[in-house]
Amino acid sequence: MIQAQGLTKTYGDLVAIQDVTFEVQAGEILGFLGPNGAGKTTTMRIITGYMPPSAGSVRIAGHDVFTDSIEARRNIGYLPETVPLYPEMSVAGYLDFVGRLRHIPDRRERLAEVMERLHLEDRADTQIGKLSKGFRQRVGLAQAILHKPGVLVLDEPTIGLDPRQIIEVRDLIRELGGEHTIILSTHILPEVSQVCNRVLIINEGQIVAEDTPERLKERLKGGERIYLQVGGQHDGLVEALSDIAGVTEIEPKGDGAYEIVCALGTDRRADLARAVVTRGWPLLELRPVGMSLEEIFLKLTTE
Amino acid sequence: MRNTLTIARRELSAYFISPVAYVVIAGFLIIAGYFFTLILFYSREATLRYLFSNLTTILIFVAPVLSMRLLAEEQRSGTIELLLTAPVRDWEVVLGKWTAAFVFWLIMLIPTAVYPILLNRYGDPDIIPIVTGYLGIILLGGTLLALGTLTSAMTQNQIVAAVLGVGLTLLLWLIGAAGDFAGPALSGFFQYLALGTHFSDLARGIVDTKNIVYYLSVTVAALFLATRVLESRRWR
Numbered sequence: 001m002i003q004a005q006g007l008t009k010t011y012g013d014l015v016a017i018q019d020v021t022f023e024v025q026a027g028e029i030l031g032f033l034g035p036n037g038a039g040k041t042t043t044m045r046i047i048t049g050y051m052p053p054s055a056g057s058v059r060i061a062g063h064d065v066f067t068d069s070i071e072a073r074r075n076i077g078y079l080p081e082t083v084p085l086y087p088e089m090s091v092a093g094y095l096d097f098v099g100r101l102r103h104i105p106d107r108r109e110r111l112a113e114v115m116e117r118l119h120l121e122d123r124a125d126t127q128i129g130k131l132s133k134g135f136r137q138r139v140g141l142a143q144a145i146l147h148k149p150g151v152l153v154l155d156e157p158t159i160g161l162d163p164r165q166i167i168e169v170r171d172l173i174r175e176l177g178g179e180h181t182i183i184l185s186t187h188i189l190p191e192v193s194q195v196c197n198r199v200l201i202i203n204e205g206q207i208v209a210e211d212t213p214e215r216l217k218e219r220l221k222g223g224e225r226i227y228l229q230v231g232g233q234h235d236g237l238v239e240a241l242s243d244i245a246g247v248t249e250i251e252p253k254g255d256g257a258y259e260i261v262c263a264l265g266t267d268r269r270a271d272l273a274r275a276v277v278t279r280g281w282p283l284l285e286l287r288p289v290g291m292s293l294e295e296i297f298l299k300l301t302t303e
Numbered sequence: 304m305r306n307t308l309t310i311a312r313r314e315l316s317a318y319f320i321s322p323v324a325y326v327v328i329a330g331f332l333i334i335a336g337y338f339f340t341l342i343l344f345y346s347r348e349a350t351l352r353y354l355f356s357n358l359t360t361i362l363i364f365v366a367p368v369l370s371m372r373l374l375a376e377e378q379r380s381g382t383i384e385l386l387l388t389a390p391v392r393d394w395e396v397v398l399g400k401w402t403a404a405f406v407f408w409l410i411m412l413i414p415t416a417v418y419p420i421l422l423n424r425y426g427d428p429d430i431i432p433i434v435t436g437y438l439g440i441i442l443l444g445g446t447l448l449a450l451g452t453l454t455s456a457m458t459q460n461q462i463v464a465a466v467l468g469v470g471l472t473l474l475l476w477l478i479g480a481a482g483d484f485a486g487p488a489l490s491g492f493f494q495y496l497a498l499g500t501h502f503s504d505l506a507r508g509i510v511d512t513k514n515i516v517y518y519l520s521v522t523v524a525a526l527f528l529a530t531r532v533l534e535s536r537r538w539r
Contacts, residue, residue, distance in 0.1 A: 048388045073390040084385035086313075088320045100309040101389045143385070 001026045001151055001181040002047065006056035009042050016042040017205040020056070024198075026150070029177045031196030031213075032185035039205040040185035041081055044155045047183065048078045061150050074102075077144035077180070081155040083136050084143075087129030091120055091139055094128055095146060102147040110146065118142045118172070134165035141172065145180070152176060154184040158191060170195055225289035228272060229257045231282035240279065244271045259289065306391045310399025311406065314373070318407050327368055328411050334361055339418050349426030351418060355436040355506045359499065362440070362447055363476065367468025369407060370451025371461040373400040374533065379459040387533075394530045401445075401452045401526055408444040412437070432508030439505030442518040446498065447472055449525035456532040472498070475521075 002024040009016045017039035024030045032040050046053045049065045049072060058065040063072035086094060092111065099107040115121050118138045123131065128139060137157065144152055157173065158166045173184065173195055186192060192199050193213040201209040201216075209216060230237060238250050241260065246268050249261035262268045269286060276283045318324040338357045346353065374397070377383040386396050422428040447468075454467035475498045482493030494500055498521075501514040 045384075050384055050388050070390045070392070073388055076388065078384070078388050080381060080384045082381035082384075084380075084382040086317065086380075086382060088317060089313075097309065097313050098385070098389075101306060101386075101391060103305070103390075 001028075001061055002183065003059045004043075004047065004056070005058070007043065007046055007053045007058065008055040009039075009046060009051075010054045015205055017046075017202075020202070020205075020207055022200055022207065022210065024151075024181055024183060026181050027177070028198060029173070029182045029184065029196045031192040031199045032183060032202060033187065033189070033192050033199055034185075034202035035187055038202045040187075040202060041155055042205075043202070044078075044080075044153050044183070044185060048076055048153050049073050050078075050080075074147070075150045077147065077149035077152045079140045079144045079152075079154045079157055081159065083140035085128045085136060085139060087127070089128055090125050091115070091128060091131070092124040094139065095142055098143045098146055104147055114142045114146055133160055134162070134168070137161060137165070137169060138172075141169070145176065148179075150181060152180040152182045154182065156185055156187075158186065158188065166191075224262045224266060224268075226260045226262065226269060226272065227257070227285065227287050227289050228260055228276070228283075229255075229285040230276055231256055231284050234276075234279075234281040236279075237276070237281065240275055241272060244268060244275060247272075256284070304395075306395040307399040307402060310386070310391075310396060311402035314400055314403030315406055317372075318403065321372075323368070323372075324407065327365060331361065331365055331411055332414055335415055349422045349428035351422070351428070351433050351436055352506050354418065355440055356503070358440060359443060359502055362444060363472050364469060366408075366444060366447035367451045367454070367465045367472065370401075370404050370448045370455055370468060371465040372455070373404060373452050374455040374529070375458050375461045375464040378536070379461075393533050394526075397452060397456070397526055397530045397533060400455075401449055401529075404448045404452070405445050408448060409441065412441070412444075429508065432506065435508050435510055436506045438510070439502050439514075442505075442515065442522075443498065443502055446518045446522045446525070449522040449529070450475070453525045453529040453532065456529040 002022075004020060004022050007020040008018050020039070020043055022030075032043065034040050045051050047058050047060070047065065049069050052066055058072075060072040061075045063075065065072045086097075089097070092115070095111050095114070096107065099111060104110050112121075115124060118141060120135070120138060120142060123135060128136065131139065141154075141157070144154070154173065158169050161169060170191065173182065176182065177195075177197075184191075184195070197212065199209070199211065199213050199216055200207055234256065237258075238252070241247055241250055241258075246263045246266045247260060248263060251259045251261070253259055260268075260272065269288070273283060273286055335354070335358060339351075339354050342353045342357070374383070377386065387393070419428065419430075419433050450471050451464070451468040454471060455461075455464040457467065458464050475496065477497070479494045479497030479500055482490035482497075495517070501517045504511055504514055
């Protein structure tokens with residue numbers, strides 16, 4: 001659905017993004033993850049045709065965003081970071097305007113359908129300026145899906161919402177994932193693992209990692225980590241454990257706790273347990289340690 | 304064209320929601336009525352010629368106020384992102400915006416129809432100069448609004464857009480005077496460029512295509528430039 005090829009954007013001397021290449025398959029939800037200022041918004045603005053890249057190209061459903069711009073734009077629904085609303089208009093009036101701009105057939109029915117779907121019926125005649133942030137975000141989403149676009153581009157869709165609204169919006173996005181190909185940007189990590197099929201981590205304008213949230217965790221562990229806690233006196237533990245095949249690193253955490261790194265793809269828990277117990281040391285805890293997305297993110301973006 | 308009308312329609316209704324529109328209409332009508340009365344009492348002539356030339360002066364300040372919001376506000380609030388990513392061409396956006404302002408200007412002129420009616424009731428005015436005078440002021444209004452659309456495309460700040468608009472209009476208004484210093488060869492050229500010179504013929508009842516072409520071409524040029532300015536924002 002979306003093919004971005006070597007996207008580069010420079011503002012004067014400042015390089016906003018550099019050689020960003022990725023593809024999104026139909027029906028996929030791709031998370032665009034990165035710290036603020038990493039180039040997420042720039043990338044989205046290029047995809048949606050708001051601004052051209054300095055180099056590279058984007059195709060949406062086969063249409064080049066710049067040479068075949070109008071056709072490409074027909075296939076995109078876009079929710080920018082600042083939701084583009086006219087505060088003086090009513091919700092229904094605004095959506096009607098967008099519907100006209102997009103030449104939607106059977107506009108009335110479609111409007112009613114979308115408003116029902118986003119639970120906006122009660123607010124149809126409310127002035128947008130008087131809506132809460134959560135409702136505005138919903139109006140923004142309504143605007144983006146009105147013309148049933150193949151591709152939905154959502155720039156920080158949950159920013160500024162309260163926790164309940166965030167959950168609502170996430171559920172909505174997951175639901176929409178069935179019908180649309182979605183790119184969403186965020187700097188909130190749980191959002192990615194909850195909503196997306198695939199993650200693209202961008203830092204300082206470059207893609208630093210790309211995979212499913214699960215595999216990304218897997219890949220970045222760099223070894224199986226095991227947490228071990230032993231009670232009482234246990235002199236010579238480090239030496240004893242280092243003799244076990246596959247153990248590469250033993251890191252004391254204090255108070256009898258250790259973090260043990262083993263070679264990737266091995267499970268040495270049984271050997272570790274035996275080694276401890278046969279020497280008569282009380283085994284208090286033994287469990288695998290997974291790496292959270294937060295850690296991965298920090299690791300990738302601070303290097 | 305359909306997109307242009309969609310945008311114009313929205314913009315026009317936005318005019319009537321904001322208080323600025325009513326203030327501008329009221330102010331314009333008060334000043335126009337004041338001039339009409341005063342001129343009538345002093346001249347005792349059944350003509351709108353002097354009123355028209357006064358209105359042009361007011362228009363220099365009114366038009367930029369009417370057009371300042373058009374694109375500046377869209378850029379400030381971020382709604383421009385909606386328009387520029389919808390399947391709509393940039394020129395359709397610009398033309399739609401200008402059309403709304405122009406229609407507003409026509410609406411604003413409607414109440415002034417009471418002046419010729421009054422003159423006709425109590426005197427015997429020459430109808431032709433009144434009609435051509437209206438034609439002239441309508442065209443001039445369209446041109447000044449196009450210049451205002453251009454300055455509104457240049458900034459996110461409505462006030463800056465208005466001030467730039469007044470500045471640009473005054474420059475084009477007074478450029479004729481520069482002709483006096485430029486020597487006989489260029490004098491005619493500067494005279495032709497000036498906004499005001501083309502109006503006086505129309506106010507006297509003379510329809511010269513040269514004048515109409517002038518207003519139309521400045522309008523088109525300003526709107527074309529506004530489109531380019533809007534496009535250039537994408538490249539920055």
